[in-house]
Amino acid sequence: MAGRIPERIIREVVERSDMVAVVGDVVKLSRSGSSLRGLCPFHGEKTASFYVNPREKLYFCHGCGAGGDVVAFVREIRGLSFGEAVEWLGERCGVRVEREDLDPAEAQRRAQERSERGRLLELNAAAQAFFARSLHRPEGAQALAYARKRGLTEETIERFGVGAAPESWDALCSDLLGRGFAADELVQVGLGMPKRSGNGLIDRFRDRLMYPVHASTGDLVAFGGRDLSDRKDVAKYMNSPESELRDLGDVQNSRLWKFFKKSHVVFGLWLARGGIRREGAALLVEGNLDVMTLHQAGLDNAVAPMGTALTAEQLAELRRFTERIVICFDGDKAGRAATLKSIPLALAGGLDGKVVNLPAGEDPDSYVRRQGEAALRALIDEADDLVTAYIDGLMGQSDGTITGRLDVAREALAVIAAIPEPVSREMARDTLATLIGDGDVEAGRRVLGQLHRRVKPLQSTVTGAPKRTLPPEPPIPSLEHALAEAAMWNPELLIEYRRVGALDFVRHPGLKHALTVLAERCEEAGAASRTTAQAWVAARPDGLVRRTLMKALVEPPRLEGEALSAHVDAILDSLEIAALERYRSELMASLHRQPDPDVLHRAHEIQARIQTLKQKRRGPAASVTAAEKAAQP
Numbered sequence: 001m002a003g004r005i006p007e008r009i010i011r012e013v014v015e016r017s018d019m020v021a022v023v024g025d026v027v028k029l030s031r032s033g034s035s036l037r038g039l040c041p042f043h044g045e046k047t048a049s050f051y052v053n054p055r056e057k058l059y060f061c062h063g064c065g066a067g068g069d070v071v072a073f074v075r076e077i078r079g080l081s082f083g084e085a086v087e088w089l090g091e092r093c094g095v096r097v098e099r100e101d102l103d104p105a106e107a108q109r110r111a112q113e114r115s116e117r118g119r120l121l122e123l124n125a126a127a128q129a130f131f132a133r134s135l136h137r138p139e140g141a142q143a144l145a146y147a148r149k150r151g152l153t154e155e156t157i158e159r160f161g162v163g164a165a166p167e168s169w170d171a172l173c174s175d176l177l178g179r180g181f182a183a184d185e186l187v188q189v190g191l192g193m194p195k196r197s198g199n200g201l202i203d204r205f206r207d208r209l210m211y212p213v214h215a216s217t218g219d220l221v222a223f224g225g226r227d228l229s230d231r232k233d234v235a236k237y238m239n240s241p242e243s244e245l246r247d248l249g250d251v252q253n254s255r256l257w258k259f260f261k262k263s264h265v266v267f268g269l270w271l272a273r274g275g276i277r278r279e280g281a282a283l284l285v286e287g288n289l290d291v292m293t294l295h296q297a298g299l300d301n302a303v304a305p306m307g308t309a310l311t312a313e314q315l316a317e318l319r320r321f322t323e324r325i326v327i328c329f330d331g332d333k334a335g336r337a338a339t340l341k342s343i344p345l346a347l348a349g350g351l352d353g354k355v356v357n358l359p360a361g362e363d364p365d366s367y368v369r370r371q372g373e374a375a376l377r378a379l380i381d382e383a384d385d386l387v388t389a390y391i392d393g394l395m396g397q398s399d400g401t402i403t404g405r406l407d408v409a410r411e412a413l414a415v416i417a418a419i420p421e422p423v424s425r426e427m428a429r430d431t432l433a434t435l436i437g438d439g440d441v442e443a444g445r446r447v448l449g450q451l452h453r454r455v456k457p458l459q460s461t462v463t464g465a466p467k468r469t470l471p472p473e474p475p476i477p478s479l480e481h482a483l484a485e486a487a488m489w490n491p492e493l494l495i496e497y498r499r500v501g502a503l504d505f506v507r508h509p510g511l512k513h514a515l516t517v518l519a520e521r522c523e524e525a526g527a528a529s530r531t532t533a534q535a536w537v538a539a540r541p542d543g544l545v546r547r548t549l550m551k552a553l554v555e556p557p558r559l560e561g562e563a564l565s566a567h568v569d570a571i572l573d574s575l576e577i578a579a580l581e582r583y584r585s586e587l588m589a590s591l592h593r594q595p596d597p598d599v600l601h602r603a604h605e606i607q608a609r610i611q612t613l614k615q616k617r618r619g620p621a622a623s624v625t626a627a628e629k630a631a632q633p
Helices: 007-016 020-026 071-077 081-092 104-135 137-150 156-162 171-178 183-188 271-278 288-297 314-318 334-347 364-371 373-382 386-399 402-416 422-436 441-452 477-487 490-499 511-538 544-554 561-593 597-618 626-631
Strands: 030-032 035-038 050-053 058-061 067-069 163-164 193-194 201-203 208-214 218-227 238-239 258-260 282-284 304-305 326-327 352-355
Touching: 007 081, 007 104, 007 314, 007 511, 020 035, 020 050, 020 058, 020 193, 050 544, 058 544, 067 511, 067 544, 071 081, 071 373, 081 137, 104 137, 104 163, 104 171, 104 183, 104 208, 104 218, 137 163, 137 208, 137 597, 156 288, 171 183, 171 193, 171 201, 183 193, 183 201, 183 490, 208 271, 218 258, 218 386, 218 626, 258 364, 271 288, 288 364, 288 373, 314 334, 314 402, 326 477, 334 352, 334 386, 334 402, 364 373, 386 402, 402 422, 402 441, 477 490, 477 544, 477 561, 490 511, 490 561, 561 597
Parallel strands: 282 304, 282 326, 326 352
Antiparallel strands: 030 035, 035 050, 050 058, 058 067, 163 208, 193 201, 208 218, 218 238
């Protein structure tokens, strides 16, 4: 594809990136021997099992198996493509990332867009600092009082970057202009507006409790504000206007270059990623303050759609982090209507989940403050699945007649037909059949069968290729596991054992393939074989083999030099013994079926070789380590 990043630039970015600093932005790390340890950001845990090897610039989690290099970490934690992650790291470490096969004009345009985007991010960061300072000054007293009235603690205020826009016409604009930002930049991101006279700017946000809006990549792209004046002619909640960089051009990379489009942004997602992974679902609420209150109460997987209604694009953002959502909108008529509109989008987007029905008049904020976290979790546990909740919602709107029930069936069928996963789609049809048939599934199926041909399905909103369900990988035998761990710290040994055919004793197909390819790559790389091995493993698709090799790369070697060589020799001897014993058993079975002097002679030769290897392993010169003993059958 045009625009490929050269390997030399990728290597330079990885070499110059500070792995500890990049991970440390997200994970609190502490020293553990030669490595650093912390709580894994990819799954919920109470005991730290996430390790970073600063020398090798690799990470690995013993709990969930996540692992890779600095590029893989940025991709996973920020939800970026490979190229976007390299560019993000390049900007951080000062490496200019250029792409191949781009004409000079296109390369210059991209560089200009990156520069402009970085400038606007700096502007928003400066505005955020202004709002945060104002909150604890006299001009922010009313905003701080409102935040405390809503029950927000100082920790939550700091975590979400809550601030105050003073009741002033131009306090923010004057501050930002004084820091060297241009008037048209303030207008572009929606912080300032031209005066009617055309001379100067006024603040867009005035007399409001402010909170920053981050994209799922962590970039601060907009602001939201809650009015404190309670004036009838002023919107209670206001967001930054949508903004895009000029001359976008490249549709394929539009997510990287667009600045703020509220229909694509999910409020709180940047902070909720860890909670979403731990809970296994995103808790979708309506209000931004609902998100803050729920996080404060311990439900840190809460997020909210930007704008007035949930969009397919926002669901696609969520789907990059989870395939399950829990919709928990307000318990009023408007909230229930919003829920009913959101369910078809979620199902068509390949998401599964539940719908929480809050008591009338309650919203998530009021409910959790009044009843507590445990009460809301109980409602979540008891909640109906998306399909059941949708059908029940439609039933509640129907008149209860046969015609009304058929109308419900038609509408529900159209939604169910858009579910992209076949098994989920069939299960949803059974749920509908049960409800339509008043518990008689077969009667319901007959009704649905008659309606099916006349129903036009909604269009699925799933983007990208469907996920393939891969067969489970066979476990890696302990001897082969030990060989992989030892070989990853000594590519020269790996190369040598490939040359003499020792890797043929490895029976696990995935591990054998990986070690063989690694040996070839390392031999080609020469002095850079260690770096080549790291890069090749880090770029592999996730799986048991990758996790095994990554774990071996991250953990420091237990043996070095001659001790390591003897350790690998002992493992290979044991593998060869196991292979020869299997072969001898096959020969003896053949002899029982039909005597053959040549086969018998071959069986005796194999037995002699087995005895030689066992004697070598028991000999006085053999130094069998605890690791070898554990690896032996």
